[in-house]
Amino acid sequence: MDSAKKKIAAALMVSTFLSAFDGTVMATAAPAIARELSGFSLMSGIFSLYLFLCAVSTPLSGKLADLFGRKKVLTAGISIFLVGSVFCGLSQSMEMLVAFRAVQGLGAGAIFTINFTIIGDVYEVQERSVIQGAISTIWGVAGLIGPLIGGFFIDYVSWNWVFFVNVPFGLFCIAILQRYLTEPPLPAKPRIDFAGAFCLSACICALLYGIMAGYANGTWPYAAAAAILCAALFVCAERRAAEPIVPAAILDRPMVMNIVVTFFVSLVLIGGNVYLPMYIQIVMGSTATLAGMTLAAMSTAWTMCSFLVARLLRYFGTRMAVLMAASILAVCSFLLTLLVPTSSFEAAVAISFLFGFGFSGTLNVLMFMVQDSVVYERRGIAVGVATLIRSIAQTLGASLFGTMINTHAAAYLQGQGLPVSQMDNLMDFAGSGGWAVAALQSAFHFIFIIFTLMALAAMIAAWWLPVRHAIARR
Secondary structure, three states, X not given: OOHHHHHHHHHHHXXXXXXXXXXXXXXXXXXXXXXXXXXXHHHHHHHHHHHHHHHHHHHHHHHHHHHHOHHHHHHHHHHHHHHXXXXXXXXXXXXXXXXXXXXXXXXXXXXXXXXXXXXXXXXXXXXXXXXXXXXXXXXXXXXXXXXXXXXXXXXXXXXXXXXXXXXXXXXXXXXXXXXXXXXXXXXXOOOOOHHHHHHHHHHHHHHHHHHHHHHHHOOHHHHHHHHHHHHHHHHHHHHHOOXXXXXXXXXXXXXXXXXXXXXXHHHHHHHHHHHHHHHHXXXXXXXXXXXXXXXXXXXXXXXXXXXXXXXHHHHHHHHHHHHHHHHHHHHHHHHHHOXXXXXXXXXXXXXXXXXXXHHHHHHHHHHHHHHHOOOHHHHHHHHHHHXXXXXXHHHHHHHHHHHHHHHHHHHHHHHOOOOHHHHHHHHHHHOOOOHHHHHHHHHHHHHHHHHHHHHHHHHHHHOOOOOOOOOOOO
16 A cells, blocks of 8 residues: 555544444443433433434435545544534533434444445555454454443543543544545535435434334334335435435345345344353353453454455455355354353354454455445445444344343243243342353353354355456446
């Protein structure tokens, strides 16, 4: 890479770290903030509204990047994120904090989407492989050090600096982008599909609400109906729009199959990122530090594989590369089903390490397909749609698999003649072994089987990917 490309890559990675870090640091900071602002009942809003607005802005920011340019929209996204950060740090009540976390979410969604769009614009395949692998690893690193940095600020400085620290790094990213990122000419009079944007946003909000809260409070049928209605209105609006949010031309067979494979792989990703470390802690009885090492192993393998992805594509093509990586996910998921409370920690780390190769080989190649299979003027929305599907799948997986664990553990207790009320104390009894560990082992074993089925579904869907994806450069 030349000097300009290296500087742009640095700005993209720093901005990605900011959005990833802000999502993970709150795990440590939220309880202390809620205690100081006397707003424990609103603590969940710190996370949920951030995720909501992040998902909503993902496809919209991608479309705006196509219309107004990557530099302008990414700069605006980082600026919105920084404004939200400053006002979060200045918040005097939980209501203010929750509102400005939503502002942060709007900016974070733009950052992630447009970063991958710019990577497709600026870098060749070999370069993209390394940068996308590094960006994916950044999410794992942020997950590891975010809570630690949050704890440091809470204990030794103040919670306000959890947000203020974003400002200098965000300004650095904006300065680099303004100086080094160049773009081709833009349309003279871009036209925005406001009706389509509203219907799509409403559909995403209804869908995510149904996934995250609807099952718990019994409103998911209404949320599903609202999502379907908004989706139908969105389709009608798109047919009439001069410049639709999601052009029908990008939803060809390769793109649709890409979305399907991405959906199933993203469901399995929850297993590697969330439930394997959880299993190591509460079933195998290891420490949180050791559980975190499994994520470090996955991130290491993810980065290592990123250096090989371009060669895999050159020698094997798109379909075979994804099939090989998806088969690794299927094998790893099956190996999870063989874990027991007495399994060695090294075995769990080895599985996590192999997972990293599978996720890198599938998600990196699938993103290459999206970046290369559309022209420059549609790359932003194509990346936005792919990113949205990934976000929805992981949100669905986190909610669905968590419900499965609770339901299956409760069914196990009933089968053993134990009161279901013991579910509330399951974590307390897990450390002493016995029935609690057996119930958790049964529940986790069940969802590991589901992970295996999802990985196999990804393999089957991958057979319909193109042998070699078409490249449509600007």
